[in-house]
Structure formats: structure tokens, C-alpha cells
Amino acid sequence: MWIFIIFAPNISFMSNNVSKELLNIYQKVINVKHCPWCGSLEFVKHGKYKFTVRYKCKNCRRTFLPSTGTSLHYIHKKDLFLSYANFIQREGMVSLKKMCKRFEIAPLTAFDWRHKILMSIPLNDKNFLGEIFMQDLWFLFNQKGRKGIPNSRKTGNDPIFLCDDNFKTRILSVKDNVRGEMKLSNVGSLEKQHFQRLFAKKMKKIKAITCPDMECFKKFSTNRNTNFINFESKINNSKIRTFKIQNQMFKTWINKRLKGVATKYIAMYCNYFLGFITQSFEPFTKKYLIQKNIWPFYTLVEEFYADFVTRYTSLEYAFPTKRKWKTSKLYYLKEWQFRY
Numbered sequence: 001m002w003i004f005i006i007f008a009p010n011i012s013f014m015s016n017n018v019s020k021e022l023l024n025i026y027q028k029v030i031n032v033k034h035c036p037w038c039g040s041l042e043f044v045k046h047g048k049y050k051f052t053v054r055y056k057c058k059n060c061r062r063t064f065l066p067s068t069g070t071s072l073h074y075i076h077k078k079d080l081f082l083s084y085a086n087f088i089q090r091e092g093m094v095s096l097k098k099m100c101k102r103f104e105i106a107p108l109t110a111f112d113w114r115h116k117i118l119m120s121i122p123l124n125d126k127n128f129l130g131e132i133f134m135q136d137l138w139f140l141f142n143q144k145g146r147k148g149i150p151n152s153r154k155t156g157n158d159p160i161f162l163c164d165d166n167f168k169t170r171i172l173s174v175k176d177n178v179r180g181e182m183k184l185s186n187v188g189s190l191e192k193q194h195f196q197r198l199f200a201k202k203m204k205k206i207k208a209i210t211c212p213d214m215e216c217f218k219k220f221s222t223n224r225n226t227n228f229i230n231f232e233s234k235i236n237n238s239k240i241r242t243f244k245i246q247n248q249m250f251k252t253w254i255n256k257r258l259k260g261v262a263t264k265y266i267a268m269y270c271n272y273f274l275g276f277i278t279q280s281f282e283p284f285t286k287k288y289l290i291q292k293n294i295w296p297f298y299t300l301v302e303e304f305y306a307d308f309v310t311r312y313t314s315l316e317y318a319f320p321t322k323r324k325w326k327t328s329k330l331y332y333l334k335e336w337q338f339r340y
């Protein structure tokens with residue numbers, strides 16, 4: 001009898017090794033509202049696939065599952081992926097090496113899963129109001145993980161790059177009384193047009209900008225007819241101190257804890273960091289991981305990055321990654337979120 005107890009399957013698992021949590025996600029949490037391929041509302045049930053139903057679109061005739069296009073798409077160990085996401089949400093981000101060990105997965109899987117999770121966190125995209133604080137942060141242009149690049153050019157550690165503005169990845173950090181945003185701006189020197197692109201639409205109702213005494217900030221402020229306040233003049237203001245500390249924490253987190261993040265991915269780390277330290281996202285395993293736009297975005301990141309390098313850096317886009325997915329462009333992207 002005791003042998004049976006030892007080898008009895010975990011009661012929370014069904015016979016086909018799918019957890020109740022995952023079944024619940026497929027059966028109740030994921031909303032199947034339209035065909036992920038063409039957006040048509042006309043689709044019918046079309047048999048089963050493993051533990052879930054399959055659908056067929058009456059318009060484009062393609063079949064799909066409830067999870068098609070979500071972060072769960074093409075993941076074999078879905079339950080493990082959910083635990084992985086739960087872990088990040090609970091404990092924060094730890095090194096990929098530790099994640100590989102803990103979850104017994106390959107480095108590339110740990111890397112892919114982390115990015116799928118980061119991409120699923122929604123952007124906080126509302127307008128700013130009243131007085132805002134603004135600061136620029138920079139990291140060296142980083143091509144970590146990219147194959148074929150001479151080593152010294154990967155993370156810019158060569159002294160030549162350290163003092164060259166052309167290799168500085170700029171992040172703009174902005175905060176009003178309610179919320180903050182950190183955005184990837186450009187690589188190179190910071191100019192007024194970069195703020196315009198990222199924030200002009202969201203700053204129609206602001207009254208004052210408190211920021212470092214830099215020419216580009218001043219120009220931006222004058223252009224908007226808003227008060228320009230120098231950081232230094234408010235050095236004892238506790239909100240500004242907190243803002244600066246938070247930005248510094250982000251730098252330390254990227255440089256020391258994560259040992260640098262590729263410029264290609266840094267935008268999503270910005271978003272995660274803000275969400276995590278301000279606790280502004282709720283448990284995201286069910287809510288966010290099942291958005292339909294994660295898979296297409298995930299597979300198109302390289303293209304967005306190529307576009308970013310071409311438009312907002314003076315560097316050459318080179319050494320593209322060789323990983324390709326056939327289906328990414330075929331998706332119907334109604335809820336598209338641009339991250340660059």
C-alpha cells in the first residue's frame with residue numbers, strides 16, 4: 001500500500017499531466033473572441049487537441065487553439081512556464097543561470113520564457129499631468145547574445161566606446177504625481193526630437209518640467225511653453241530624491257545584478273522594473289500571459305530592433321539573429337502595442 005502512495009500521481013494533476021490551473025486557463029480564462037489569423041468573428045469548434053478544443057475559422061479556413069498567439073503558444077511545458085512566471089512575479093528577476101537550474105531548462109528556454117513574460121506586461125501609457133520630473137539615463141550600446149560580433153563590440157566594454165557618445169543607449173525616465181515611465185529613446189546624443197517622439201502627445205497638460213540643466217531639456221520645455229525647473233534648485237525635495245534614487249536603482253539593477261541587458265531588449269526591462277518597484281502590476285500569470293498579441297510581437301522583435309537601430313542610432317544594423325518564425329506576420333494584430 002505504501003508503495004502506491006509514494007508513486008501515486010500528484011492529485012492536482014490530471015491523467016494527461018495538465019494541471020488544474022492550466023485547464024482552467026484554457027477553459028475559462030482565455031476568451032476566444034475572434035480568429036487570431038484574420039480577425040473574423042465566424043469560427044466553429046473543430047475537434048480536440050490534447051486537453052483543449054480546436055477551432056476553425058469560417059473565413060480564412062485556418063485552425064487555431066484558445067492559446068494561439070498568446071505567450072503559451074508553442075510552449076511544450078506549459079505548466080512549468082506558468083510556475084516560471086509565478087516565480088518572477090513573487091521573487092523578482094534572478095539570473096538566467098539560476099532559473100535554468102531551478103526549473104531544469106536549457107539556457108535558451110530560460111531566456112525565451114523571460115522575454116515572453118516581460119513582453120506580456122502591459123505598458124502604462126496614460127497622459128502626464130501637472131508637474132513632471134524628467135531624467136535621462138544611459139547604458140553602453142549592448143549586443144549581448146548576438147552571434148558573430150567581435151567580442152569587444154558586444155557590450156562596448158572597450159575604452160573607445162566608453163567615451164564615445166555614439167555608443168550611449170539613452171533611456172528617458174519621466175514621472176508625475178501618479179505614475180512613471182521609462183522609455184528607450186535613442187543611441188547617441190540626446191536631442192529634443194527624441195522627447196518629442198516619445199512624450200509630446202502625453203504631455204499636453206503639464207505645467208512644469210523639473211529636470212537636469214541640459215540644453216535639450218530646456219529646448220523641449222520652451223517649445224511646450226512650460227516652466228523649466230532645474231533639479232539642483234530643488235535638491236531637498238523628497239519626491240525628486242526618490243525619483244533620482246529609483247533611476248539609480250534601475251542602472252545598478254541592469255549593470256550589476258543582470259550584468260548588462262542587450263539594447264534590443266532593454267525597453268521591456270524598463271517596463272518590468274517600473275511595474276515591479278511600484279507594484280503596479282497584479283499577478284500576471286493569467287491576466288497578461290494570455291493576451292493574443294504576445295507571440296507575434298515576440299517573433300518580430302528583431303525587426304523592430306532593426307528599425308530602431310536604423311532610425312534612432314548612427315550605428316549600422318548588423319549580425320541579424322538567424323532565428324525565424326514563419327507565422328508571425330500572419331496574425332491579426334488588433335491590440336498591437338509598439339514598444340520602441
Ligand SMILES: [Zn+2]
Nearest residue numbers: 035038057060
Ligand atoms: Zn480567420
